[in-house]
Amino acid sequence: MTLQNDPVARIKEKALWMRRRAFKMVYDAQLGHPGGDFSAIDIMATIYFGVLSFDPARPDWAERDRFIMSKGHATGALYTVLCAAGYFPEDWLDTYMQPRSMLNGHPNRNYLPGVETNTGPLGHGLPVATGIAIAGQITNAGFRTFVLTGDGEMQEGSNWEAAMTAGNRNLGNLTWIVDRNRLQQGAGTEETNGLEPLDKKFAAFGWDVVMVDGHDHAALLKVLGAVPGEKPRAIIANTVKGKGVSFMENKANWHHGVPNADQFAAAMKELV
Amino acid sequence: MAAAAPLTQGLFDCREAWVATLETLAAADERIVAVVNDSVGSSKLGGFQKKFPDRLINVGIAEQCMVGVGAGLANGGRIPFVSAAGCFLTGRSLEQVKADVVYAGFNVKLIGQSSGVAYGELGPTHHSIEDFAWLRVMKDLVVIAPADPWETAEAIKWAAAHQGPVYIRLSRMPVPDLAVANRVFRMGKAECVREGQDVTLVGCGTTVHLADAAADRLKAEGIAARVLNMATINPLDEAAILAAAAETGAIVTVEEASVRGGLGGAVAELTSANHPVPVERLGFPGFVPTGSVEWLFQEFGLSTEGIAAAARRAMKRAGK
Secondary structure: OOOOOOHHHHHHHHHHHHHHHHHHHHHHHOOOOHHHHHHHHHHHHHHHHHHOOOOOOOOOOOOOOEEEEOOOOOHHHHHHHHHHOOOOOHHHHHHOOOOOOOOOOOOOOOOOOOOOOOOOOOOOHHHHHHHHHHHHHHOOOOOOEEEEEEOHHHHOHHHHHHHHHHHHOOOOOEEEEEEEOOEOOOOEHHHHHOOOOHHHHHHHOOOEEEEEEOOOHHHHHHHHOOOOOOOOEEEEEEOOOOOOOOOOOOOHHHOOOOOOHHHHHHHHHHOO | OOOOOOOOOOOEOHHHHHHHHHHHHHHHOOOEEEEEOOOOOOOOOHHHHHHOHHHEEEOOOOHHHHHHHHHHHHHOOOEEEEEEEHHHHHHHOHHHHHHHHHHOOOOOEEEEEOOEOOOHHHOOOOOEOOHHHHHHOOOOOEEEOOOOHHHHHHHHHHHHHOOOOEEEEOOOOOEOOOOOOOOOOOOOOOEEEEOOOOEEEEEOHHHHHHHHHHHHHHHHOOOOEEEEEOOEEEOOOHHHHHHHHHHHOOEEEEEEEEOOOOHHHHHHHHHHHHOOOOEEEEEEOOOOOOOOHHHHHHHOOOOHHHHHHHHHHHHHHOOO
């Protein structure tokens, strides 16, 4: 099977490129959120290169599937996946966070094609995704809506307002992926303001719940690509913050830590 | 559409014009939807719900979700009118208004109901006197406070046709039709309710008719007051204000809002930077004490005599 017709191999290749490219962006800018980029990249590569129906030449195509990046600080992951998906040329990535760059620290749909909504403050993605899914529901449109949130972000009450709304409206066209890396900016989620039992909470709000290894491309492809059901679907993707670079994994200080030259070189050696 | 019946002789609830206009627009354009926070009744959307049940989205008492859902509906090609009590729409969900609607640039219409001190005795938690200040600093958000039923209908029609975020501030307070001939609604342009050269009274929303009544009072004293209906707070009609400063030399702003940062703030910013003249700002100094709407208006000078007195003060300061 060649790379082109082996979807898992293709996703894996894209994810590796995204990790290397995102880390270079962060290194060059000396700014960013690489820990959260790395926990989300396998999920996002799977969505864009295995699930989502989109056309980079027509970012406003009404029938496109939508992907909402609620953890808007993980722009290393978002900008590399949009670039890999063909929304803009690679040299735009070199401008990350430079003055007047279209690649702001948090995404802006008015600057950058492919960005569905502006995020950054947490707890915004799920309500917006719920609104998109309602638009699809009331117009009987065929598109699906995917939203990726962090897990610490679940502490924002707006998520639970939207979870209730989506559950009550049976938004089967909505899929919510939680990047469950168990770390927030300063410490673990459970020692900060615990989220568990997350699966039972989602189920109680009227969602189908699936648990998956958030770095297993084949498993991700299976659950993300599954035919929508009657209820909205919550996918708890168990992930590792900083995944892929040994000295970054499971370290809260890589939430917005940036590499020095030695760390960058060491990471590039591991990311092969 | 049928004209709404007066509540008392010559006074109208602008919400009737809002819903009648929205229903007419929605019948012609299936993209129009309404989003509410358990505010079907207070937004007078019961009729809309009957006519377009799938297009009335009630998220319950969840304003952050409500505004985010509005932005999402716009992403999905709908034209959402997000309608809720002004205090909750602008206060509870201010970050959603900022990030999801204005910064993201979505085509969302925010309709603040029962704004200002319309909830009277319910107190400052339910008053929306901060909304002008909170919202007008967002340059890309159009902020409109219509003065009467006709202008309410025109503002709703304009908002539906406009591509971009709009806040329309409505009240439940009964107001009369403004007696202006040959009216044309122009967003961002002051409406000259009457000409005058001695002082300018600038109102918006529920205070315009009061300013006009004050001008009658002043006329009896030989003072010719210009009255401007500044329905659009943002963008402000700077030319009309600077002309008023140059031609009348004294300005009174009258708003059912905080005197900080709203219409009066905008006029003071503009005149102090470009054409300093005395500006008297009428409105509320901060959280108000318990009282009926009528009492609050009287107590804080939003009355014929209160506005006339402010005009005399402004003229005196101007040496007139």
